[in-house]
Amino acid sequence: MATMNGTTVNGTVSLPATTQQDPPVQRLAEEPLDLAGIAARRAKAGKLIAGTAANSDSDMFKSPHAFNQPKAKRWDHLLTDDAISRQPCALKLAARFLKKPGMLSLGGGLPSSDNFPIESISMQVPQAPLFDKASTDIPESIVTVGKHDIRDKDGVFDLAVGLNYGQSIGSAQMLRWVTEHTELVSRPPYADWRCAMSIGSTGALDSALRIFCDRNRRDSVLTEEYSFSTALETIHPLGIKVVGVRVDEQGLLPDSLDETLSSWDETARGARKPTVLYTVPSGQNPTGATMGAQRRQDVYNVCRKHDLFIFEDEPYYYLQMPPYDKANSLAQPGAVDTSLNQDPEDFLKTLIPTMLSIDVDGRVLRMDSFSKVMIPGSRMGWITASEQVIERYIRLQECVAQGPSGLSQVLLYKILDETWGHEGYLRWLIHMRSEYTRRRDALLDACEKHLPKDVVSWTPPGAGMFHWLHVDHTRHPHAGKKTILEIEEEIFNSCVERGVLACRGSWFSVERDVEPTSLFFRTTFAAASQADMDVAVQRLGEAIRASFENLERASI
Template identity: 50%
Template sequence: MPPPAAVNIDVGAQGVDDNSPTTTPAYLTVLGVDELRANSVFSGGIAALGLSDAFKSKTNTRKPLSKDFTYRLTLESKSRQPSPLKQAAQYLSREGMISLGGGLPSSAYFPFDNVSVGVPGDNLFSEKDIHEYAQKVTIGMHDMKEGKSAYDLSVALNYGQGSGSPQMVRWVTEHTEIVHNPPYQDWAAVMTVGSTSAFEMCLRSFCNRGDYFIADEYAFCSAIEAGRGLGIEAVGIHMDSEGMIPSHLDEVLSKWDEKERKAPKPFLIYLVPTGQNPTGSTQGTQRRQEIYAIAQKHDLIIIEDEPYYFLQMDKYVQGGSQSNGSSVTPGSHDEFLKSLTPSYLSMDIEGRVIRLDSFSKVIAPGSRCGWLTTSSKICERLMRHNEVTVQAPSGFSQAILFKLLDEHWGHGKYLDWLVHIRKEYSTRRNIMLEACEKYIPREVATWTPPAAGMFLWFKIDSEKHPAYGKKTPREIEHEIFEAVVDQKTLLAKGSWFFAGPEGTDPGVYLRATFAAAEESAMVEGIRRFANALRVTFGLPAQA
């Protein structure tokens, strides 16, 4: 018998038409929108341009406008002109138009008739239930023309705009207003092929070779390498249990010496505020407000990279997954949304935040589909960048995601899914933490239970290592790493995540993830890690 739904709530708030005023909160308005919305918006067909302004609630127009940060753009970004061919696509929506202009292949030569995918039934989200109770959704070649759907393969598999498909732009715009409701009027969303690509695009748009950007002292290594490949180094800011320390950020910027650094004062700051990779730290609301105030003081642009935002968990209570409250299911969507730490985007009154969202951690990394949200002026420049690089996410990905998220689930069921995966990752975190409590020798290793994300960060007391003083911290780190590998378990070295070339923290750290391994294997991996620590530090074997 199918299990009960994860969240039982009525999301059928009354919808609004194009002419009706509303004072309904944005997220309720969006949850109540009906199918006429889709059928009336996407008549443009192939290469239609979809901008966020067409899909926001009417209450958005009552907000103030953002500041103009285009003066921060590089010459490369400022020099990009709209593609004439992309601009010409606007005429395709005119009735009776025969196109002999753009090089859009005929869908008659696409070797597909339809694509079908099995998706979860009604709140049946476990792998077993998805397999047993999967519902098949099908995307046909000409569903739009036949009035069956708001999206089809003839459009998805052809060329599109740098903004992404209007169908997905609409969905992410609505989702952004539901979750973050940016406090200024002229915000917009642009589809990306994932957050790493989006960050690289931001680096090229704001930084020149020889510049610096600001990051946590330990930061996502792919972001750091994206900068190095462009000749842009990171300057690392000290961290504590909540991530970046505001006082050190202010100190570094206030004392920046352009002659000594041979570089202008950096103004781009890269953050993973929730479940930070690699440390697992999460910035609280006050910490985010303090960093935003410093961004205003020093006129910074904040890159808010948030792949783990919805993997926020209740506080871990020592004693095991069955005794703490992390598995409690919210009673409503509103309760779930209010449980989330406010995003930088939600507190950005000036348009200085560029938020990067992705489906990688909440749907699938292989979708290579995400979006960024910022002021429309900056979005326009980034859309121009898309036009001459990635163009847009894969049409297959966009079509499948739209079918799942919009036509099958809707916003309410997607929130149910997010509640489900948060609960699943909470259970995984708790199992790993229980194993740590059981096996890890606390005299040489400590850790802080993460409040979000996928990672557990171990601090190793290198001063208790037999070769301390004779070996460098990096040599001790490598010895421990090799000992863990000898135990047939793999963790990540902390030094792999240094923001600067060398790093200033002499500590030794290792990162584990509770995201992928089966639960029993995860426990065994922690036991092996503990054995490696005991061997390396000359501690007695555990009884």
């Protein structure tokens, strides 16, 4: 097992995890965790020692304050037979015997690190607070991880450990970091919450669906009426029915959610009453909508009323931006973002509370990801849920993904923990918020300039990287003669001919067998330069005008 007391036995460690039933002998003051508290706890605990495939869990790394809550509800009545039937992996359980002094292993098939073909990896990492190119030219920017840093340099994580097989929950080194970060941000209001590393949010969603939904029970899932197409493509092959809930500029409408559940007709719907809600509360893909604090509480209350379990998918949570101000757009030449100087603790206070932070039942499985704020190709994130749910998730991962990439874990650890630390990472998020605000403002400036407002309307996104455009199909010269999908296809093809790609709203429709009543296009400000966005939106505007002026040349 991993520990923080510096005692190692044959590459593993022997101190049991901190649990609510088995508290450590000495605890720091039981106060909510903050940045200073993390540093104090680490200093008190000593060096983290975790060898190859070391066992660990979040209880080892939570603050004492985290245990001063009631336990989560149990979800036996919602779990699938598949999830309930899974047993611990015998080979991974065998690792616990390695803590016996003098044990020589002929058991586990862990390859010798001597045969790993990488001796070291070096990276140039930008430094806080500017994170600019100049900050990578200083000696401190060069971060190196070697094969035997633990053995030879008194390190905490190295390639010998990171490149070998690990536990499905993830490495102790990264698990400690995400547990501390989760407590800083969300402070879950129940005692037995835990984290587990994931292979990204889509992989986590697939596993969560297998734990809670079963086609043989005719299970169904609720989500926003327009939802991330890949999420829908993950759900449908499992034989699970998906039903859309109406949305507005703040996302899910609690009244619509309640009405859908209260009036559920199993015969008409072809599925039993839903037990799961999948939602993206911040910068929702594709609509860009962000739930305010009260909206999140209202949605949570409806879920409690109907005993609905919540999958909170939050890849864009930290990309929350100030309201768009056309007169003071950050995309204007010479514009300065004064919020870059914000204190990290104050930054945390500006974030809308997570659904996990109001979850008194343990009915939320939150999915976090490094994809949108750091490295998409790392394929790494983490989930947070009750101990019961995390345990079932680990049992599934032992037979499916085995856990996230060890290489991704060791490289991200070197950046997040050893180079930036928690404060540095928060400063990076402040930096990313500014970058995306500037990009969003550039796209919105272009929309103000080039789109025909008589037929195109929008709500400026307050988070994420997507901008949802509503096109008033009722003003189209062939309205009533052409379907909405035909008009949408006409505009889309015209866009492609002009050299711009905007995603058709129908691609994100949850219930595709139902004729749409509105026409939308999704645009993104994630990657294109400011100049390219201006040209692209100009072409989009031309395509819309061409469609609405076609044949009868309707005036707009």
